[in-house]
Amino acid sequence: MSQTAAAAQARRIAAALSEILVPFYERMERVAATVAATPAPPGQWTESDLGPVQDRIVELIAEDDALVGMGFVPAPLVMAGQERAMLWWQRNDGRTSRLRLNFDRTSIDVYDYVEMEWFTQPAAGQARVSMGPYVDYSGSELYIVTAAVPVLVEGRFVGVAGADLLFGELERRLLDVLRKEPFEAVIVSAERRVIVANSARWVLGTRLASVPAAGVVDGDAVYAAVEPLPVGTGWVLALAGTEESGNNFG
Amino acid sequence: MSGLTPLISPSAVGGRADEVVQRISEAIHLGLLGDGEKLPSEVELAAQFGVAPMTMREALAALRAEGLVETKRGRSGGSFVRRPTSPPVEPVRQRLAAMTISGLRDLVDEHQGVAGQAARLAAERASASNARRLFALTEQLGGAPTPGDRVRADCRFHIEVAVASQSARLTRREVGLQAEVSGMLWLLPESAVDVAVHVEEHHAIAAAVLAEDGAEARRLAENHVAGVLRLLTAAHLRLIDEGAEA
Structure with missing residues (x-):
């Protein structure tokens, strides 16, 4: 097989997959920009200061059926007098409602988001984050991907703009791209999790022993090419060829 | 990322208020619904449990009577979970x-x-x-x-x-x-x-x-x-x- 041909195919497909994800990040980035445009200084923000943010979230969440949750999650004490807060909306059967959680940190039920990866990774400087899919027993839908981007005010991290994406819907769109290809392909997340594949060779949700790398053998498959999705979430596309059908990359 | 409401209605309830009451009180005692958490609206809950809105109203009234739910009026109103210190034994x-x-x-x-x-x-x-x-x-x-x-x-x-x-x-x-x-x-x-x-x-x-x-x-x-x-x-x-x- 030609490694160069496989690499070119991988770049093309990874770009097509990215196009499915990018609009979600652009929406989150619009929420982030609306937050950042708040006139009052962070630390003194009130719910009413963030009125435009609320309007923006409620408007954007209705734009795509895969969006089941969307919001702004401030860093501690960015909201005046509130250690934890959440401006988060959920959509269920076409109805949008605000999510209210318990932030009492002494309680066993506490939802301490500052420890969640979708919060810590943007806080640590990653521009586009994608966690999951996971079973969100604390959410409005059961199997979701949580995506997030950092919100910066004059370079300072003040929280994340995020979205919950219904995984079944995301899977359908990603698979729509993959299933047209004549070779086996799999998307794997940074935590080695199988996101979606056009072959039953991989079990969705399973964590692979290692992140796929070009030329590496995995079972009876060889990864002919591995390409990060340009969207920048740490997801990679791997194309596999079997020993026999190794030259189908054109 | 939210409250645990989806899992309190895993299988359909039979459409009776007491079954809804049972489900929600279990969820509260198991900690699936957090103390102080706001429940979805009556209409949303009714849809979630697949019961008539009147049945849901009846169930919420029973939960209020048991002190497991508190309903506040007004703009920031709604029904909130109130978990007792000890579940009934x-x-x-x-x-x-x-x-x-x-x-x-x-x-x-x-x-x-x-x-x-x-x-x-x-x-x-x-x-x-x-x-x-x-x-x-x-x-x-x-x-x-x-x-x-x-x-x-x-x-x-x-x-x-x-x-x-x-x-x-x-x-x-x-x-x-x-x-x-x-x-x-x-x-x-x-x-x-x-x-x-x-x-x-x-x-x-x-x-x-x-x-x-x-x-x-x-x-x-x-x-x-x-x-x-x-x-x-x-x-x-x-x-x-x-x-x-x-």
Whole structure:
């Protein structure tokens, strides 16, 4: 097989997959920009200061059926007098409602988001984050991907703009791209999790022993090419060829 | 990212208000609904449970009467969860006394299937944060001051294992099983649970998940559930003895 041909195919497909994800990040980035445009200084923000943010979230969440949750999650004490807060909306059967959680940190039920990866990774400087899919027993839908981007005010991290994406819907769109290809392909997340594949060779949700790398053998498959999705979430596309059908990359 | 409302209606309720009341009070006592959490609107809840809005209104009124839900009027109003410090014990005692030993064994057979498979898959699929949470919940059980806190910490551990398995169906099953088992185990002195042993077993399961050792995680989870059967059977026998003497 030609490694160069496989690499070119991988770049093309990874770009097509990215196009499915990018609009979600652009929406989150619009929420982030609306937050950042708040006139009052962070630390003194009130719910009413963030009125435009609320309007923006409620408007954007209705734009795509895969969006089941969307919001702004401030860093501690960015909201005046509130250690934890959440401006988060959920959509269920076409109805949008605000999510209210318990932030009492002494309680066993506490939802301490500052420890969640979708919060810590943007806080640590990653521009586009994608966690999951996971079973969100604390959410409005059961199997979701949580995506997030950092919100910066004059370079300072003040929280994340995020979205919950219904995984079944995301899977359908990603698979729509993959299933047209004549070779086996799999998307794997940074935590080695199988996101979606056009072959039953991989079990969705399973964590692979290692992140796929070009030329590496995995079972009876060889990864002919591995390409990060340009969207920048740490997801990679791997194309596999079997020993026999190794030259189908054109 | 939110409250635990989806899992309180895993299987359809029969359309009766008392069944809805039962589901929601279980969810509150198991800690699936957080203290102070705002419930969805009456209309949304009715849709979620598949009951008529009037039935939902009746159910909410009953929950208010039991003090489990508080309704506030006005702009920031709505129905909020109010969890009592201790769940009611007597109905749980009556339930365990009324069970048969074969029924208990069957309940635990099912639980072994669900918990064992969940643990195996969790070992293959858990994220780093799932694993961290399992250790945190294990520690929480060790330090839980009241029986009510133990119910919640134990139940959340098992649900977290199921969540880590990536299976929404196993998670729903685990929630339903916890609702049946957890109260009998932790609220009744007759069950005589040794918290330290329980904590040790949870710790071992968490460690097997972290080590990505599926076979070991399954074996440990099955043994753990088998231990629960022994405790509940013994407690049931004590209860029917007392009943016969009374």
